Amino acid sequence: MTVADAQRRVDERLAKMRPLSREAAPPIPRDLVPPGSRLPFLIQTFLIFRYRHRFIPWLHRRYGDVFTVRMAPAGRTLVMLRRPEHIKEVFAGDPHEFHAGEGNGILGPVMGEHSLLLTDGDQHQRARKLLMPAFNGAALRRYQSLVSEIARREAGSWTDAGSISALRRMNAVTLEVILQVVFGVTDEERLARLRPRVTGTVDIRPWMLLGWVYPQLQRIRPWRSFTDNMVALDALLYDEIAERREVSDLDGRDDVLSRLLQVGVDEAGDTPPLTDHELRDQLVTLLLAGHETTASALSWTLFELGRDADIRRRAHQAADEGDDGYLEALLKEAMRLHPVIPMVNRVLKQPQRIAGRDLPIGTIVTPSIILAHDNPDSFPEPDRFRPERFLDGQVPANAWIPFGGGVRRCIGAGFSLMEGVAVLREVLTRWDLESTGSPKPRTRNITSIPADGAPLTVRRRH
Numbered sequence: 001m002t003v004a005d006a007q008r009r010v011d012e013r014l015a016k017m018r019p020l021s022r023e024a025a026p027p028i029p030r031d032l033v034p035p036g037s038r039l040p041f042l043i044q045t046f047l048i049f050r051y052r053h054r055f056i057p058w059l060h061r062r063y064g065d066v067f068t069v070r071m072a073p074a075g076r077t078l079v080m081l082r083r084p085e086h087i088k089e090v091f092a093g094d095p096h097e098f099h100a101g102e103g104n105g106i107l108g109p110v111m112g113e114h115s116l117l118l119t120d121g122d123q124h125q126r127a128r129k130l131l132m133p134a135f136n137g138a139a140l141r142r143y144q145s146l147v148s149e150i151a152r153r154e155a156g157s158w159t160d161a162g163s164i165s166a167l168r169r170m171n172a173v174t175l176e177v178i179l180q181v182v183f184g185v186t187d188e189e190r191l192a193r194l195r196p197r198v199t200g201t202v203d204i205r206p207w208m209l210l211g212w213v214y215p216q217l218q219r220i221r222p223w224r225s226f227t228d229n230m231v232a233l234d235a236l237l238y239d240e241i242a243e244r245r246e247v248s249d250l251d252g253r254d255d256v257l258s259r260l261l262q263v264g265v266d267e268a269g270d271t272p273p274l275t276d277h278e279l280r281d282q283l284v285t286l287l288l289a290g291h292e293t294t295a296s297a298l299s300w301t302l303f304e305l306g307r308d309a310d311i312r313r314r315a316h317q318a319a320d321e322g323d324d325g326y327l328e329a330l331l332k333e334a335m336r337l338h339p340v341i342p343m344v345n346r347v348l349k350q351p352q353r354i355a356g357r358d359l360p361i362g363t364i365v366t367p368s369i370i371l372a373h374d375n376p377d378s379f380p381e382p383d384r385f386r387p388e389r390f391l392d393g394q395v396p397a398n399a400w401i402p403f404g405g406g407v408r409r410c411i412g413a414g415f416s417l418m419e420g421v422a423v424l425r426e427v428l429t430r431w432d433l434e435s436t437g438s439p440k441p442r443t444r445n446i447t448s449i450p451a452d453g454a455p456l457t458v459r460r461r462h
């Protein structure tokens, strides 16, 4: 595809995908929702973006298990939930009445109108059905050897007694996994062209959103540069899709795009295969949803390993003996203690009774991952890093929700755990780790990351 064609498509997308539709989620009068902060909504929005780890627990201490938050634009109304039984009511809700896509509309200008994250109802159901086969157990097993190879290369490049930023290194690994295992690009020259475009696209700072709300900003930097980069990425992706459609060995390729291209008309004949535009939107969605999230989860895991010698000993043994269950428990406990995504949203399309309250259309019901994971009723001694919780089988349903839940549960959950276990195995069989940083979190783009990048000293194991 020419750059001019890609530019035209991006312009169309920007004109069509207005983020944060006010009509979908209008502000709800105070007397119709549970109590909450009376701070102006712009200040609440800032506090949630910037200081969510302190602000949300503070709201919980002050207002209890169910409270209201107001956010931009115009004070849209979020009712936050913490208890498993309330969260269950949301995840079990009819997806036609609990819209997740609308709640994620903020990312529309990048992800596009077909994105699995942004669609609802029948459109979402169709896309999910077409994407699922690329994320089932059999598909994940096919991706495993390339993921392990990428992780091995990374772990093999560290130097004895050297200092690394776990976050930076894990970002590099998960970027390669997206490019090679999701997009299926392994040619070095193509990878070199894609890498900067992909890195530029995932770097969505809060002020970038202004350029989508006020299109006139698109004419100046930095908004213009972001859009130019998106045009260049789209042109590369459309070319990749077109070429891949022509290859003769699609069936033998172990990557997500090649799997998606093989999804055809279903038995009933009512699900046409994915078009080029849909594929582009889904690839960018997988990139944005799967790259920094998994890197952050992994860097928190390495950080926690690096500060507890007993758990590290057990982890080394698990890696040596191929005990993937323990490695997975490490990841799960790190995601519990350091939630990568703070919350998930559903916009009510019908009045609903949730947590014993009657809530009107347009209310956004919001399971808080931060609060659910910090609940001592679900996780005794919630401040302790204790992977065994996930081996004892004692975690109640709807209490551990890093991947959301219900029909909208993260489609890449199994993928990211497979990837995480492979990376931990390759790292731990070679390296002893010592954390030299702090557990302070910071928000980058949509994820919570270690504020200092989780510095580690690595020593070769004997």
Ligand code: HEM
Residues within 6 Å of the ligand: 100, 116, 117, 118, 128, 182, 285, 286, 287, 289, 290, 291, 293, 294, 297, 340, 341, 343, 344, 345, 402, 403, 404, 405, 406, 407, 408, 409, 410, 411, 412, 413, 415, 416
């Ligand atoms: C530790 C890593 C990850 C975390 C913490 C995470 C978290 C989440 C969360 C919270 C949601 C929203 C769920 C809901 O609304 O109930 C989600 C959705 C999604 N995630 Fe992930 N994710 C991770 C990795 C991945 C990976 C590796 C991919 C793909 C390669 C991916 C692709 C998606 C997609 C496409 C959706 C939308 C699903 C839908 O709406 O049907 N995620 N993820």
